[in-house]
Amino acid sequence: xxxxxxxxxxxxxxxxxxxxxxxxxxxxxxxxxxxxxxxxxxxxxxxxxxxxxxxxxxxxxxxxxxxxxxxxxxxxxxxxxxxxxxxxxxxxxxxxxxxxxxxxxxxxxxxxxxxxxxxxxxxxxxxxxxxxxxxxxxxxxxxxxxxxxxxxxxxxxxxxxxxxxxxxxxxxxxxxxxxxxxxxxxxxxxxxxxxxxxxxxxxxxxxxxxxxxxxxxxxxxxxxxxxxxxxxxxxxxxxxxxxxxxxxxxxxxxxxxxxxxxxxxxxxxxxxxxxxxxxxxxxxxxxxxxxxxxxxx
Amino acid sequence: xxxxxxxxxxxxxxxxxxxxxxxxxxxxxxxxxxxxxxxxxxxxxxxxxxxxxxxxxxxxxxxxxxxxxxxxxxxxxxxxxxxxxxxxxxxxxxxxxxxxxxxxxxxxxxxxxxxxxxxxxxxxxxxxxxxxxxxxxxxxxxxxxxxxxxxxxxxxxxxxxxxxxxxxxxxxxxxxxxxxxxxxxxxxxxxxxxxxxxxxxxxxxxxxxxxxxxxxxxxxxxxxxxxxxxxxxxxxxxxxxxxxxxxxxxxxxxxxxxxxxxxxxxxxxxxxxxxxxxxxxxxxxxxxxxxxxxxxxxxxxxxxxxxxxxxxxxxxxxxxxxxxxxxxxxxxxxxxxxxxxxxxxxxxxxxxxxxxxxxxxxxxxxx
Numbered sequence: 271x272x273x274x275x276x277x278x279x280x281x282x283x284x285x286x287x288x289x290x291x292x293x294x295x296x297x298x299x300x301x302x303x304x305x306x307x308x309x310x311x312x313x314x315x316x317x318x319x320x321x322x323x324x325x326x327x328x329x330x331x332x333x334x335x336x337x338x339x340x341x342x343x344x345x346x347x348x349x350x351x352x353x354x355x356x357x358x359x360x361x362x363x364x365x366x367x368x369x370x371x372x373x374x375x376x377x378x379x380x381x382x383x384x385x386x387x388x389x390x391x392x393x394x395x396x397x398x399x400x401x402x403x404x405x406x407x408x409x410x411x412x413x414x415x416x417x418x419x420x421x422x423x424x425x426x427x428x429x430x431x432x433x434x435x436x437x438x439x440x441x442x443x444x445x446x447x448x449x450x451x452x453x454x455x456x457x458x459x460x461x462x463x464x465x466x467x468x469x470x471x472x473x474x475x476x477x478x479x480x481x482x483x484x485x486x487x488x489x490x491x492x493x494x495x496x497x498x499x500x501x502x503x504x505x506x507x508x509x510x511x512x513x514x515x516x517x518x519x520x521x522x523x524x525x526x527x528x529x530x531x532x533x534x535x536x537x538x539x540x541x542x543x544x545x546x547x548x549x550x551x552x553x554x555x556x557x558x559x560x561x562x563x564x565x566x567x
Numbered sequence: 568x569x570x571x572x573x574x575x576x577x578x579x580x581x582x583x584x585x586x587x588x589x590x591x592x593x594x595x596x597x598x599x600x601x602x603x604x605x606x607x608x609x610x611x612x613x614x615x616x617x618x619x620x621x622x623x624x625x626x627x628x629x630x631x632x633x634x635x636x637x638x639x640x641x642x643x644x645x646x647x648x649x650x651x652x653x654x655x656x657x658x659x660x661x662x663x664x665x666x667x668x669x670x671x672x673x674x675x676x677x678x679x680x681x682x683x684x685x686x687x688x689x690x691x692x693x694x695x696x697x698x699x700x701x702x703x704x705x706x707x708x709x710x711x712x713x714x715x716x717x718x719x720x721x722x723x724x725x726x727x728x729x730x731x732x733x734x735x736x737x738x739x740x741x742x743x744x745x746x747x748x749x750x751x752x753x754x755x756x757x758x759x760x761x762x763x764x765x766x767x768x769x770x771x772x773x774x775x776x777x778x779x780x781x782x783x784x785x786x787x788x789x790x791x792x793x794x795x796x797x798x799x800x801x802x803x804x805x806x807x808x809x810x811x812x813x814x815x816x817x818x819x820x821x822x823x824x825x826x827x828x829x830x831x832x833x834x835x836x837x838x839x840x841x842x843x844x845x846x847x848x849x850x851x852x853x854x855x856x857x858x859x860x861x862x863x864x865x866x867x868x869x870x871x872x873x874x875x876x877x878x879x880x881x882x883x884x885x886x887x888x889x890x891x892x893x894x895x896x897x898x899x900x901x902x903x904x905x906x907x908x909x910x911x912x913x914x915x916x917x918x919x920x921x922x923x924x925x926x927x928x929x930x931x932x933x934x
Contacts (some may be wrong), residue, residue: 465672466676
């Protein structure tokens with residue numbers, strides 16, 4: 271019996287070692303870095319321990335801009351993409367023909383490279399001296415004056431980023447939700463119909479509770495994903511996000527490490543820890559809310 | 568309220584390789600289910616009995632023919648307008664709602680003048696729960712109930728809106744043997760108490776026989792026989808019905824009518840009035856055998872199974888075609904000698920049924 275236990279641990283070693291080196295150790299290290307004041311990258315020394323890094327980051331206008339951008343992105347895209355995915359999945363589930371075709375079409379963005387999609391978005395939305403771009407052409411049809419979505423006003427740029435984010439996360443959500451919808455026992459719908467239940471009531475009282483675990487899963491992962499947004503912004507606005515005013519928290523962390531103003535691992539660590547605290551708080555709130563409203567069978 | 572099938576046929580289009588072959592699930596149904604009766608739709612798997620049930624509740628619409636509730640033509644009415652209650656095979660309880668919420672659910676759908684206040688709904692739910700004896704489970708979730716309790720909740724949910732017809736799809740198939748006995752009596756009790764016309768589907772002939780006022784025997788989408796359980800058992804119209812009803816099943820032998828006798832092999836087993844000489848199938852119910860030293864019918868004794876009150880005499884006979892062995896149920900006192908090689912029987916005439924070899928149609932003796 272003891273011999274067997276010993277063997278079990280042996281099999282765990284490779285995973286534990288790799289996870290330890292590449293995941294657990296850096297995690298702790300980030301915490302330590304974030305409290306080391308005046309850290310010098312070259313000499314690997316620091317002056318003291320304290321909250322100075324946090325104070326600096328929280329006063330840095332670039333961080334505050336990044337925080338604001340990220341929060342707006344999260345608040346707009348997570349609910350909107352989830353609701354949109356839900357509506358599309360319900361529509362997909364209720365059409366008898368061409369279902370597979372539409373499912374494939376909706377899934378395409380998922381298997382397309384983020385940066386490539388970002389470039390396409392840039393071309394569609396950018397206003398150059400030669401062309402106003404596809405989007406402005408469309409706006410022109412409705413009699414609106416052209417807007418530069420890439421280098422123009424903040425709201426326009428935020429719109430593009432949100433639009434892009436929603437578009438890119440939609441396929442996965444649709445995939446999850448259509449399979450969740452397919453998993454609902456058909457007899458429940460039959461029973462409800464025989465009892466004279468209206469379509470809307472069937473949706474809100476049966477369908478929604480039955481797929482609530484999956485919706486909850488998507489909301490949680492959606493929040494985390496949106497808080498970690500970075501490559502999307504780069505794909506559309508280029509690498510100098512600070513000057514575009516479209517930086518995100520992860521972008522700020524990256525810039526502090528490697529950007530033009532880089533070489534500040536302590537500030538980067540402090541920003542990363544702040545992000546972690548925000549995500550943790552939101553996730554805990556989500557979990558508490560879900561207890562009441564999510565039904566696990 | 569009575570339910571009338573007027574030449575109802577339901578066809579399904581074929582699929583895949585067989586897409587050109589239509590499947591006829593219900594073939595020209597034409598009969599009436601009388602008011603306030605408990606009716607069993609009985610048949611083997613795939614005979615169209617569930618389709619027939621779905622036609623009544625409106626989840627399916629017939630390909631041709633009409634369905635009436637009393638004088639009202641409901642053929643094209645959607646299920647929600649028919650006022651039927653249905654209990655599904657898997658009960659289809661809403662897993663996220665409590666028992667009480669499940670029972671109230673249909674009441675909350677009522678609109679306009681039928682709309683009920685919360686107190687009225689609660690009162691009705693409580694009454695129905697009391698009827699099926701689940702008052703103490705109202706706060707539970709379906710997953711916390713046993714199969715039998717879930718079944719009662721499903722029945723309560725179907726009954727609470729006072730349906731014109733109660734439909735039960737294989738109501739006992741998900742229960743264990745003991746609970747099945749109990750629940751079928753329970754269904755009978757509830758049906759008698761409410762007086763609601765009830766139609767249930769089953770492939771278990773014992774289930775159908777035990778509680779139905781009327782049995783509809785189906786095969787391949789067509790009705791084979793309609794009648795009271797005992798009548799169908801005693802006087803089946805064809806060999807299929809005879810073989811489908813009864814446990815142990817009827818023993819069917821190859822035989823012939825000859826010189827005013829039924830013959831199996833070389834033996835003249837029973838006198839037979841009328842009928843031209845013909846090759847026939849002879850069915851003998853297990854309880855139709857009498858152990859008799861001078862009996863006309865000889866079998867090779869295989870074993871004697873003791874069942875308490877009765878014994879089951881298992882024999883072999885080379886003319887038997889319905890099963891590998893002949894099974895005769897005999898009173899324990901008349902049990903034959905276990906070690907004997909042969910056993911001789913005489914037969915009870917009314918337990919011997921004769922069928923046409925080709926069509927399976929019943930051949931009755933001339934009076």
